[in-house]
Amino acid sequence: MRCQEASSAMSLKMDQRLSESEERELTEHLASCPACAEEQARYIGIESLFADARWLPVPGGFSQHVMRRIHQRRTRLAVLRGFLAVVIFGLVAVGTLALLTSLLNPVFQQLVRYPFFAWLVTTGEGIAAVLRTVVYALRLVLSTVLNSLTPYVVGYLALAALLLLAWTRTVVLSRRSSGMILQNNSR
Amino acid sequence: MSAELERQWIESAAAGDEEAFAKLVEAYQMPVYNLAYRMLGNPLEAEDAAQETFIRAFTRFNTYKPGLKFSSWILSIASHHCIDRLRRRRGVVLSMEDIMGQRWIPDDHPYPEEMALKREERALIAETLEMLPTPYRLVIVLRYWHDASYEEIAEITKDSVSAIKSRLHRARDMIATHLQKREQSAQVERRLAENALSRSF
Numbered sequence: 001m002r003c004q005e006a007s008s009a010m011s012l013k014m015d016q017r018l019s020e021s022e023e024r025e026l027t028e029h030l031a032s033c034p035a036c037a038e039e040q041a042r043y044i045g046i047e048s049l050f051a052d053a054r055w056l057p058v059p060g061g062f063s064q065h066v067m068r069r070i071h072q073r074r075t076r077l078a079v080l081r082g083f084l085a086v087v088i089f090g091l092v093a094v095g096t097l098a099l100l101t102s103l104l105n106p107v108f109q110q111l112v113r114y115p116f117f118a119w120l121v122t123t124g125e126g127i128a129a130v131l132r133t134v135v136y137a138l139r140l141v142l143s144t145v146l147n148s149l150t151p152y153v154v155g156y157l158a159l160a161a162l163l164l165l166a167w168t169r170t171v172v173l174s175r176r177s178s179g180m181i182l183q184n185n186s187r
Numbered sequence: 188m189s190a191e192l193e194r195q196w197i198e199s200a201a202a203g204d205e206e207a208f209a210k211l212v213e214a215y216q217m218p219v220y221n222l223a224y225r226m227l228g229n230p231l232e233a234e235d236a237a238q239e240t241f242i243r244a245f246t247r248f249n250t251y252k253p254g255l256k257f258s259s260w261i262l263s264i265a266s267h268h269c270i271d272r273l274r275r276r277r278g279v280v281l282s283m284e285d286i287m288g289q290r291w292i293p294d295d296h297p298y299p300e301e302m303a304l305k306r307e308e309r310a311l312i313a314e315t316l317e318m319l320p321t322p323y324r325l326v327i328v329l330r331y332w333h334d335a336s337y338e339e340i341a342e343i344t345k346d347s348v349s350a351i352k353s354r355l356h357r358a359r360d361m362i363a364t365h366l367q368k369r370e371q372s373a374q375v376e377r378r379l380a381e382n383a384l385s386r387s388f
Binding site: 007008011012014015017039042043045046049050052053055056057058059062063065066067069070071073 | 208315327
């Protein structure tokens with residue numbers, strides 16, 4: 001056995017992975033090679049260093065904390081999924097309605113002759129008129145705001161938003177970190 | 188915990204049963220937390236990493252193959268998560284929380300001399316692990332703290348058994364060299380201190 005093989009065999013010996021014949025070869029080599037014997041002593045030193053390798057106790061409330069985080073994450077995911085479902089459903093509904101309206105337009109023209117459908121159309125037009133008024137009012141407000149936006153006002157608003165963001169992050173982060181330290185010290 | 192009971196918990200947890208998963212967390216929190224602690228060397232970060240490991244396990248239960256040992260699967264998630272954290276940590280300055288976290292080292296021995304000795308041993312172990320590059324540290328932790336066989340380590344790290352054999356050998360080599368250098372510098376320091384003492388008289 002050469003020194004390089006002996007070194008590898010020593011590691012295997014630590015894990016009880018040497019066959020009897022290999023172990024015999026290693027012993028013979030160690031008896032005739034002081035450098036390898038010294039290395040073997042160092043390997044034994046490693047074993048004794050890690051012999052006392054103990055597990056630390058898990059911090060209190062560990063599993064409850066994990067389950068709380070899982071629950072929170074699942075809830076967040078469910079809300080996100082619900083929101084996405086509503087958006088997708090809304091888009092599909094609007095698309096379908098638009099398609100049906102154009103396809104069924106000749107049928108509507110016939111139906112309007114009957115009093116009930118005529119009433120429906122009138123009511124629909126009434127609702128549409130209300131919505132149009134609301135949209136018009138919103139546009140008016142928005143255009144007034146946009147017209148008043150000078151570079152100074154925009155700069156001021158951006159600065160205020162940045163300061164607000166910085167303040168929120170500082171408060172949230174400091175609360176979070178102080179919470180963690182308190183949690184840590186209470187153990 | 189019987190194997191049958193564990194199988195039932197795994198099946199229920201895979202179907203989204205939080206209560207069954209909580210039982211698995213209770214059963215495996217010790218090995219996962221201790222792996223994270225030895226890999227990261229910081230109790231606060233280890234706690235967070237261990238919690239994240241279980242959350243990942245719950246959300247990716249579809250990747251669990253029934254034939255695999257649950258312990259190997261969960262330790263594999265923990266190992267990869269710790270490696271990711273260590274990779275991200277490079278170049279990051281320790282925060283106040285990390286430093287405060289270091290103070291929390293459980294001590295269950297009331298005798299001062301033994302406590303001091305234990306503390307020294309613990310410091311040496313921590314220093315030795317910290318000196319090892321991540322893949323070598325992982326095999327040493329799995330071998331000595333989790334008593335894992337070559338095959339189990341290979342399953343956890345997703346490497347071949349022969350790669351694990353040579354990595355363990357290389358890791359032991361690194362540790363032996365480190366301990367030797369440490370011993371040599373301690374001897375030099377002792378000699379210098381003795382010389383200084385003899386000169387003062």
